[in-house]
Amino acid sequence: MIHSDSLVRKYNIPCPRYTSYPTVPYWNTNVFNKQAWLDSVSKNFSISNSNGGISVYIHLPFCESLCTYCGCNTRITVNHAVELPYIESVLHEWRLYKALFNETPVLSELHLGGGTPTFFQPENLNYLLQTILNDCIVPKHAAYSFEGHPNNTTKEHLEVLHKLGFNRVSFGIQDFDETVQRAINRMQPIEKVIQVTEEARAVGYTSINYDLVYGLPFQTLDGIIDTVNKVIALKPDRIAYYSYAHVPWIKPGQRSFTEKDLPDNEAKRLLYETGRTLLEQAGYIEIGMDHFALEDDELNKAVSEGTLHRNFMGYTANHTSLSIGLGVSSISDSWEAFAQNVKTVEEYQKIVAMNEIPVFKGHILNDEDLLLRKHILSIMCKGKTHWNDNELPDDIMTRLVSLEEDKLIELSYNTLSVTILGKAFLRNICMAFDECLWRTTTEKVMFSKAV
Secondary structure, eight states: OOOHHHHHHHHOSBOOOOSSSSOGGGOOTTSOOHHHHHHHHHHHHHHHHTTTOEEEEEEEOEESSOOTTOOSOOEEOSOGGGHHHHHHHHHHHHHHHHTTOSSOOBEEEEEEEESOGGGSOHHHHHHHHHHHHTTSBOOTTOEEEEEEOTTTOOHHHHHHHHHTTOOEEEEEEEOOOHHHHHHTTOOOOHHHHHHHHHHHHHHTOSEEEEEEEESOTTOOHHHHHHHHHHHHHHOOSEEEEEEOOOOTTTOGGGGGSOGGGSOOHHHHHHHHHHHHHHHHHTTEEEETTTEEEETTSHHHHHHHHTOOEEETTEEESOOOSOEEEESTTOEEEOSSEEEEEOSSHHHHHHHHHTTOOOEEEEEEOOHHHHHHHHHHHHHHHHSEEEOOTTOSOHHHHHHHHHHHHTTSEEEETTEEEEOTGGGGGHHHHHHTTOHHHHTOOOOSOOSOBOO
16 A cells, blocks of 8 residues: 555646536537527426426625635626626526526525625625525525625625525635735634624524635644634534645636745645544534535435535535526536536626527537546545446546555445545546546646645
8 A cells, every 4th residue: 555645646636626527628619509508408497397496506706805815706896886787687697597497496506606795785685686586486495505705794694695595604714824814815803703603693594614725825734723623613514625726827816826835745635634633523524525514414414315416516415407507607507518607797798688698618418428427426425436337438447446556445346435545535536537538638737736
């Protein structure tokens, strides 16, 4: 067995996060067209709607300042006059999708991401969401969530959204160390986090998530121990403990620091392992990749029942086969196809105003894509997968041999199981199934490193 440090060096390579398969850089845009996407939505809406409902993600891109670590599609502005025009465009896009539906949508999952959703005034969010919900059926099992910045999420935000059915909120914490916060341009006193957490609980939110990031510039082991212990004391229901994705060729804001300011491979892995140990000692259970939840949380129950799902929004206990992304750069998934909206606010608003759904690229999944997607999802959500005789290409089987030799997986008859050691390398294990990646020769780096 290779020593763990050697494993980190061996497997710390550019690797997708597998929120989809095929991953976005390998979508076959040559065979994609907007009509094929619309046909796929129409075809799969009724199936999804009658089997648990549909999901909607709304991208709200505006932020008042740039967090330099961020890899999201954002628009930096302090001009809040942008709110209502953008909301009207989102509502127009929703109406264009609704015209494809043959019955009232059952909206079982709704998520607001960004950007900073709480950049928007509470009354404007109420107008956006109430307009959408007025035309939907809201089931009892609905899971509605939003991403909130602790510095600008007010009690009014929490109350307005809770009255609309939102029961989950995710706060971006990242790190409590002031040196790290200055480096990533996100000064965020712990007092604000305590305040907004207590207010959310008082309002009635049943699930609070904290986002933490390891591998940030100037992070130290003592600093991450302090941050995790402070988080544990506040006892959020869920914790997402993400690896910082250093992609300055995509996000120029990350050029405000260099790789010399980042922890090296072994140090970064130690940050994660230390944080994970502290969380597990405090009663948090590791869920798939990068996520932790208390024992009575729905995510943990979904793991036990084998129903955990992963999509562009991350892990979820709800599985809908149709997910509609509204807003600039949003990605939609009809299970048989993916589609992404244009990436600039101006172009998005212009296309929607022309009564067109603003997708500009996508991918129609073929039979092999659907098969490999199934296996990658199973590995990500269940830590195992099973196949029939002669189902997988020989190249995949060959790549699995090395993973087994390094004790990251166990192979028995047509079955793969991720080992305890292999949990740290889920992205690498999934990459063995990524035929689109292996068949493409490119020197261009498109992904962050796995560790």
